[in-house]
Amino acid sequence: MSFNSFYPSFDIFYENYRVLGKRASLKYLSRIEKLLFGHALEVGQTQSEVISEIGKVKVIHYLPFKKRIYPVPVLIITPLLSKPYILDLYPGLSFIEYLLKQGLDVYLIDFGAPDNDDQYLGFEEYIFGYIPSAVESVLKATSSNLLSLLGYCLGGVFTLLYMTLTDDNPVKNIVLVASPVDFSKMGLHYHYWRNVDADQLVNTFGNIPPELIIISFNLIAGIKDPFRYFRKSLGFLQDISNKEYVKRELLINRWLIESPPFPANAFKQLIKEFFYKNALIKMDLRVKGKLTDLSRIRCPILVLYHTADVVSPPESARVLLDLISSQDKEFLEVSGGDAGHIDIIIGTEGPEFTWPCIASWLRRRSNK
Secondary structure, three states: OOHHHHOOOHHHHHHHHHHHHHHHHHHHHHHHHHHHHOOOOOOOOOOEEEEEEEOOEEEEEEOOOOOOOOOOOEEEEOOOOOOHHHHEEEOOEEHHHHHHHOOOOEEEEEOOOOOHHHOOOOHHHHHHHHHHHHHHHHHHHHOOOOEEEEEEOHHHHHHHHHHHHOOOOOEEEEEEEOOOOOHHHOOHHHHHHOOOOHHHHHHHHOOEOHHHHHHHHHHHHHHHOOOHHHHHHHHHHHOOOOHHHHHHHHHHHHHHHOOOOEOHHHHHHHHHHHHHOOHHHHOOOEEOOEEOOHHHOOOOEEEEEEOOOOOOOHHHOOOHHHHOOOOOEEEEEEOOOOOHHHHHHHOOHHHHHHHHHHHHHHHOOOOO
16 A cells, blocks of 8 residues: 555645755755855856757757857757756856867757656657657758767666667767666666665655655765765865865756656656666667667767766676677776766866767767
């Protein structure tokens, strides 16, 4: 019997509590920003336009910085549990801004924030609906026949599903950043989530509150490295005079607070197919009657992971290169900070290593 059998209004109570808590946290952060910088900080400042929209899902085009751009556009697929502005944090620390400066034509799928009407959304809707629609919109906007896909975190998993489940897709190149493939190699995360009752969580909450997932990430990171948060707090106090460092930390906290819920049906599929069964690596995942087969991937692929990533460690993806049919394939490990899953994009190793590697790799493969 579910929790809601006894407390039918629990989900409403919790949602109200969560919204109020989020507002209070954001208000507190805003006050700190105004105290330190004289104004509230802005995110996602790179100029953009929405080229298509289906429900809450938008396809965003970032306006080029250069007149001459590479003819093969790049479509970024972000994870469901994330606001996409982590890739466009602020001028100078924006992965998207960097790609534009390298002459690449950049698009992004923003999946939006699901509400109770979106609990039914599952892999079928994303892989056979939203992503193909976004691909079609980008090709139409650019008059191109091909594009590159760049998947971050679970956006990379969606990229692999799209590649293996759809026929004749127009993908020329793939870039995966911090995307797990062999979920059994995710360490404590694998053991934690495979013992979670996905049905019970969904019956209790509907869409899964982001706090439940973020707390598990922090808990597991703390178990693996007990002094992690002590070092982080000490580092913040030591570097509080470094305005760029403080700005980055405040905006990362805002990004975490503003994380959207995880659609109920997609969450159940994620837990059951990937953590219970590890179905992607076993090629035993069926979506709409179609079976995943990683050997169907034949295009050039670049895979990047961070050595300090406790969510998607490098060992969770190495096997991918043995299972795909691509001849042009490269696996790179990034090192640096101890928050690898985020640092790979916006740590010092982001602009110093990750961004140039991705941009250079794409430029060499983005001419028709």
